[in-house]
Amino acid sequence: LDAGETDQVYDLVERLHPADVADLFELLGADERPMLAAAITDLMGSEVFAELNDHVRELLVESLPAGEVADIAEQLDTDDAVAMLEDLDHEDQQAVLAHLEPEDRAAIETALSYPEESAGRLMSRDFVAVPGHMTVGDLIDYLREDRDLANEFWEVFIVDARYHPIGTCALSWILRCPRGIALTDVMKRDQNLIPVDLDQEEVALRFQKYALISAAVVDPDGRLVGQITVDDVVHIIQEEAGEDVLLLSGAGDGDINEPIRESYASRVRWLIANLLTALVGATIISHFGGAIEKLVALAALSPMVASIGGNAGTQTMAVAVRALATNQLTRANTGRILWRELRVAMLNGVTVAALIGIATALFFANPLLGAVIATAVMVNIMTAGLAGVVVPVLFDRFDQDPAVASSVFVTMITDSMGFFAFLGLAVASGLV
Amino acid sequence: LDAGETDQVYDLVERLHPADVADLFELLGADERPMLAAAITDLMGSEVFAELNDHVRELLVESLPAGEVADIAEQLDTDDAVAMLEDLDHEDQQAVLAHLEPEDRAAIETALSYPEESAGRLMSRDFVAVPGHMTVGDLIDYLREDRDLANEFWEVFIVDARYHPIGTCALSWILRCPRGIALTDVMKRDQNLIPVDLDQEEVALRFQKYALISAAVVDPDGRLVGQITVDDVVHIIQEEAGEDVLLLSGAGDGDINEPIRESYASRVRWLIANLLTALVGATIISHFGGAIEKLVALAALSPMVASIGGNAGTQTMAVAVRALATNQLTRANTGRILWRELRVAMLNGVTVAALIGIATALFFANPLLGAVIATAVMVNIMTAGLAGVVVPVLFDRFDQDPAVASSVFVTMITDSMGFFAFLGLAVASGLV
Numbered sequence: 001l002d003a004g005e006t007d008q009v010y011d012l013v014e015r016l017h018p019a020d021v022a023d024l025f026e027l028l029g030a031d032e033r034p035m036l037a038a039a040i041t042d043l044m045g046s047e048v049f050a051e052l053n054d055h056v057r058e059l060l061v062e063s064l065p066a067g068e069v070a071d072i073a074e075q076l077d078t079d080d081a082v083a084m085l086e087d088l089d090h091e092d093q094q095a096v097l098a099h100l101e102p103e104d105r106a107a108i109e110t111a112l113s114y115p116e117e118s119a120g121r122l123m124s125r126d127f128v129a130v131p132g133h134m135t136v137g138d139l140i141d142y143l144r145e146d147r148d149l150a151n152e153f154w155e156v157f158i159v160d161a162r163y164h165p166i167g168t169c170a171l172s173w174i175l176r177c178p179r180g181i182a183l184t185d186v187m188k189r190d191q192n193l194i195p196v197d198l199d200q201e202e203v204a205l206r207f208q209k210y211a212l213i214s215a216a217v218v219d220p221d222g223r224l225v226g227q228i229t230v231d232d233v234v235h236i237i238q239e240e241a242g243e244d245v246l247l248l249s250g251a252g253d254g255d256i257n258e259p260i261r262e263s264y265a266s267r268v269r270w271l272i273a274n275l276l277t278a279l280v281g282a283t284i285i286s287h288f289g290g291a292i293e294k295l296v297a298l299a300a301l302s303p304m305v306a307s308i309g310g311n312a313g314t315q316t317m318a319v320a321v322r323a324l325a326t327n328q329l330t331r332a333n334t335g336r337i338l339w340r341e342l343r344v345a346m347l348n349g350v351t352v353a354a355l356i357g358i359a360t361a362l363f364f365a366n367p368l369l370g371a372v373i374a375t376a377v378m379v380n381i382m383t384a385g386l387a388g389v390v391v392p393v394l395f396d397r398f399d400q401d402p403a404v405a406s407s408v409f410v411t412m413i414t415d416s417m418g419f420f421a422f423l424g425l426a427v428a429s430g431l432v
Numbered sequence: 433l434d435a436g437e438t439d440q441v442y443d444l445v446e447r448l449h450p451a452d453v454a455d456l457f458e459l460l461g462a463d464e465r466p467m468l469a470a471a472i473t474d475l476m477g478s479e480v481f482a483e484l485n486d487h488v489r490e491l492l493v494e495s496l497p498a499g500e501v502a503d504i505a506e507q508l509d510t511d512d513a514v515a516m517l518e519d520l521d522h523e524d525q526q527a528v529l530a531h532l533e534p535e536d537r538a539a540i541e542t543a544l545s546y547p548e549e550s551a552g553r554l555m556s557r558d559f560v561a562v563p564g565h566m567t568v569g570d571l572i573d574y575l576r577e578d579r580d581l582a583n584e585f586w587e588v589f590i591v592d593a594r595y596h597p598i599g600t601c602a603l604s605w606i607l608r609c610p611r612g613i614a615l616t617d618v619m620k621r622d623q624n625l626i627p628v629d630l631d632q633e634e635v636a637l638r639f640q641k642y643a644l645i646s647a648a649v650v651d652p653d654g655r656l657v658g659q660i661t662v663d664d665v666v667h668i669i670q671e672e673a674g675e676d677v678l679l680l681s682g683a684g685d686g687d688i689n690e691p692i693r694e695s696y697a698s699r700v701r702w703l704i705a706n707l708l709t710a711l712v713g714a715t716i717i718s719h720f721g722g723a724i725e726k727l728v729a730l731a732a733l734s735p736m737v738a739s740i741g742g743n744a745g746t747q748t749m750a751v752a753v754r755a756l757a758t759n760q761l762t763r764a765n766t767g768r769i770l771w772r773e774l775r776v777a778m779l780n781g782v783t784v785a786a787l788i789g790i791a792t793a794l795f796f797a798n799p800l801l802g803a804v805i806a807t808a809v810m811v812n813i814m815t816a817g818l819a820g821v822v823v824p825v826l827f828d829r830f831d832q833d834p835a836v837a838s839s840v841f842v843t844m845i846t847d848s849m850g851f852f853a854f855l856g857l858a859v860a861s862g863l864v
Binding site: 017019023026027029051053140143144150152153154170171172173174175176177178190207208209210211212213230231233234235237238239241242244245246248249250251254255256257260263264267268270271272274275278279281282283285286289292293296297298299300301302303304306307308311312314315316317318319321322323325326327328329330332333336337340343344347348351352355356381411415419 | 461758
């Protein structure tokens with residue numbers, strides 16, 4: 001396809017939705033993307049840029065002159081323009097900003113002044129806010145007259161003289177009321193105001209919990225400065241919920257479009273951390289070198305004890321991390337959840353310990369070895385249940401993301417406990 | 433608080449949003465929930481039930497007489513009523529259905545006839561559909577007159593004589609047009625029609641990709657039968673994205689409100705599977721019993737080689753599983769992504785192998801042991817990179833959820849390869 005026949009490519013791409021064009025870019029290799037961009041220049045509208053994966057967009061944007069980037073940024077909503085520019089290095093960013101109309105530049109600069117991943121970066125400045133003295137009819141006339149409004153909006157915000165939001169009105173309510181009714185009689189007074197510096201994860205949780213379509217963003221003085229609509233939040237919900245599996249596994253950002261060097265940098269850190277924690281296990285094993293020389297079966301069985309504990313710990317940890325991320329696990333119920341997980345661990349422990357104990361006793365014709373491994377597995381699964389809740393909860397208490405480093409600690413605890421309990425019990429019981 | 437003073441509890445709860453009341457139930461222990469329900473009976477509106485966690489709701493619903501459940505179901509939207517009833521066993525479900533008004537019963541029975549987790553279960557039957565010959569003014573008059581319409585809607589569907597949707601109109605466009613304009617001139621013809629049997633995960637991906645607020649659901653004949661709005665999809669996006677971490681870790685449903693017996697049943701299966709795969713590793717180790725007796729350091733070091741491979745495999749697997757779930761990894765780019773992951777694995781392998789090789793050579797004053805462990809780690813990290821992509825992709829090709837069982841296979845592969853490469857090389861190199 002990309003072997004020169006640009007006209008055909010153009011014809012094929014022309015029929016696609018911008019989101020599909022963006023997908024097409026992501027499917028291509030890094031070297032083919034500029035070729036596609038060149039073949040379909042006039043289809044590369046701002047919508048396509050808004051839909052592109054961050055990494056792919058960054059590469060494409062960097063290959064364009066600042067003037068062209070500025071042209072695209074001007075067609076985008078503020079939030080999409082900010083997303084496009086925030087990843088550029090400072091110099092390129094300034095070059096693009098210099099090409100923008102003063103008004104757009106001011107809007108983007110203000111947005112960039114809010115912390116990354118905050119409501120301020122996410123919000124759009126295109127919203128409809130009207131004073132409370134308007135009637136339904138006034139509002140409809142105002143909307144019909146003013147050509148400079150946002151194209152799509154779902155709710156209208158009612159503000160007082162100081163531009164503080166006092167109510168929200170869904171468009172369906174407005175359409176269903178006679179013209180004479182005052183907006184203050186239609187609007188919902190109970191509002192969900194988003195502070196401009198609220199973290200995007202919190203924003204997403206609020207949208208989800210209260211089933212919001214749009215919400216007013218207010219500055220520290222309570223003045224309406226923007227709105228966030230649910231379509232901007234949907235991909236954050238997806239990212240935040242999906243990133244736990246990547247973080248827990250130590251895969252960092254985990255984006256298949258990420259440059260290889262970045263993937264390497266984020267992953268090798270955790271492999272080295274894993275190396276160091278595995279060293280703890282290795283040290284414990286080498287302390288029992290004498291016991292292993294006497295009974296080599298210990299060397300074959302001890303990784304099993306560690307592995308089962310690690311698996312049980314990962315299960316509990318995954319549950320705890322998700323419960324923390326969705327605000328289901330809080331200070332109020334930590335004790336109850338810990339007790340719940342310990343009871344599950346007890347059931348799991350008894351089952352697995354019985355299986356491995358009986359199998360070992362029979363296979364090695366050594367009942368004591370069976371009893372030792374069963375006890376060690378039981379102890380390690382209980383330890384895993386405890387550590388799987390306590391480690392993420394502690395990270396959360398100290399305001400660290402529990403998904404980031406819990407895994408390393410839980411695995412270290414279950415590995416060490418597995419080797420120590422099994423080999424220690426083997427010696428203490430007089431087995432070797 | 434719950435120690436008898438029900439009036440005070442009532443006063444406190446009265447001020448809360450239904451979603452917060454639902455949260456309150458989830459925070460309480462299973463035995464305290466009926467007490468709270470009794471204290472605030474008349475605040476237990478249908479909204480609270482709609483917001484409750486599935487497990488918590490199931491327990492509460494089961495404790496209520498069928499007549500009361502039916503009263504609550506009648507106040508709910510069809511989709512929420514279906515969610516409440518679909519988990520009941522057949523007998524209880526029939527008892528509740530018998531108490532419903534014929535019209536509601538028919539709607540719920542039709543919804544229950546669609547497969548679980550399909551668009552048909554998710555959709556609401558309350559939507560606004562009008563014929564194409566209407567003007568903006570006709571529509572506004574119709575909306576003002578008909579009191580029986582949905583309370584909140586964001587888009588109006590335009591249908592032809594056979595009730596096939598021909599266009600969609602955002603309410604903001606209607607509000608901004610003069611009354612005389614025909615709806616067919618305002619509506620967007622390019623539609624995203626959802627087949628009634630589409631899986632909810634696909635529905636969620638479409639909403640996300642095309643930033644939809646609502647979408648028309650059509651039956652196999654193309655007739656409009658319902659609508660899905662984004663607020664119903666948001667929690668599915670969150671669940672589907674968040675469940676990967678739970679599935680990959682073998683924690684099943686992973687809900688902290690799940691009954692203990694169900695958690696036990698779903699988790700112990702994976703622990704037993706892990707037991708069997710760990711057995712493969714143990715078998716390999718015991719084949720090298722002679723080598724370990726000669727050099728006990730092998731017993732201490734071999735779990736490290738397995739563990740680092742397991743960790744690298746989990747990283748790649750998490751990336752692959754998320755990329756598959758979000759449709760970023762498809763047939764078209766599997767080869768490229770595999771090659772990408774192998775290059776990352778090569779970089780990781782060289783770094784970690786060098787570290788562990790040099791440290792081992794120095795610590796044991798044995799350069800050959802260092803070379804053996806470095807080679808084994810390199811081989812195992814490359815194997816992990818390969819297995820981490822290939823295993824989930826194969827599950828996906830055979831229409832299995834890659835998150836469910838990939839973990840067991842990848843760990844088995846990296847464990848076995850770790851032990852085999854390290855101990856095998858130790859023997860082959862003449863180290864022991």
